[in-house]
Amino acid sequence: MRSGFLFYDMFVVEVIGTMVFAISGALTAANKRFDFVGVSVIAFVTALGGGTIRDVLIGSLPVGWMQSKWYALAVFCGVVLAYVFYKKLQILRKSLFLFDAIGLGVFAIGGFQKALAAGIDPVYAIICGMITGTFGGLLRDVLCNDVPLIFRKEIYASAALVGVVVFFLFQNVFLLPVVGFIIAVSLVIGIRILAVKFNLGLPKIKID
Amino acid sequence: MRSGFLFYDMFVVEVIGTMVFAISGALTAANKRFDFVGVSVIAFVTALGGGTIRDVLIGSLPVGWMQSKWYALAVFCGVVLAYVFYKKLQILRKSLFLFDAIGLGVFAIGGFQKALAAGIDPVYAIICGMITGTFGGLLRDVLCNDVPLIFRKEIYASAALVGVVVFFLFQNVFLLPVVGFIIAVSLVIGIRILAVKFNLGLPKIKID
């Protein structure tokens, strides 16, 4: 029953993660002065883009979110919340940051699990996990005509990588998926907090 | 025989819509001073990108346009027409706008139909319809390194939404798909004309 716990509860966490990512996308689009359609598309893409790319790559089609109305509802709620509480959310950015970190961890581990369940090699399943966690934001930035944040920002994709690898070890070596899941997500959150607080970054190639 | 009419005739209209969208893509690329390859790629992506994304999302692969040479031919003709009649087409922009509105309506309803036929939930089939109608132009703008027009322009994606919903009601509630198709496409065209004429837009989140 290793995955029995994870599947039901992760669905709930994933729907919440979808809403939080949708809010973050909607706020970005609103700052760009996009109209309601633009804000909704960007929210949708930010929230579900990473999982969509993973599903397409592993051939799990129709894409996952089409199988439950909860995902569309979560995005819709995210957009409505962003419209109604626009000013408050700007102030709440710090708590949003926390949710974003939770979403990052949950999405990455969930994406990794789904790829593994589809028979993908673990190395590529880890890559699928990172794609699930980060490519929604990548698509958001491409559609907004920005240079993607994950290429410049403090440790982000690498926090997801650490989370997925730690979860992988707990699940397969220690056979403790639930404990591993909690530890891994906490790790992702912790790394993100430290990275932002101390403005940490990864090495760049030295030019000149 | 509800869809008997629609399938054959919509193929013809879709091929024409493909050509019109290809012309619009080719003109945009030509204005950017792209060479023949660039113009062709942009024309192809503008014309067939929306349907491609829909087919990928619902898992109808190989993508639809690979099943008929008419689509490649339509894009090719669109590019040739754009090269030969470049100046005249710039003046004809108003009639192009009309074709674009027809294409938007036809593509959106056709995409909705195809998703529904593939067993997709109506809510997501409506989203698939909007994607089919508008994401070709979205990809065109991303490839041209512009902020996508549909995020800023007068009512566009929302016109497609109205068309798809109206068609859905006629098809499933009144059981009149042919009448519904004609009314829905006319509605999309009418909304587009009004939106452009009176420079209508959707509400934006107020910032300040």
Added chain:
Amino acid sequence: MRSGFLFYDMFVVEVIGTMVFAISGALTAANKRFDFVGVSVIAFVTALGGGTIRDVLIGSLPVGWMQSKWYALAVFCGVVLAYVFYKKLQILRKSLFLFDAIGLGVFAIGGFQKALAAGIDPVYAIICGMITGTFGGLLRDVLCNDVPLIFRKEIYASAALVGVVVFFLFQNVFLLPVVGFIIAVSLVIGIRILAVKFNLGLPKIKID
């Protein structure tokens, strides 16, 4: 045994092509001051993006590179080489250019072959070949927020087109796939060298 030769040997050449394309992507990203994650993602996308899009379009999922660890390894080696030999590689750009031309020819012909083997119509298989050879670079430029090079650069996609068509003739008319493969790749390289040397371009639509 027409394709007996091609499949094994092309795998080796493709892995090398993957590494060369990864190096080119990594150098572009490094020049943009991206961090290690950014450089790796861009390298991955540049090297495997074209084949990924082809696999998705023809419905050959999970995508090809997930079936062998050699592809991930090739990208990883490309990134490491780009980091270690950054300055030397900048000077070696001319030899990189040669590898890029080899990669372009090999990827285009390999992509064409794979599409044909999947039952795709030859006209669209040729388009798949061009996509395989050029869309990795296209995605790289989109992610780096540049106007795609293939839309402005000297003859590039068209060199791939010539290579694929020549290979197609040799394979199906003269029944000489091996000879055709060598001639076609040499042609791609030759066209690229001439195009860069004499700064050749394709016609553009005249504006004014």
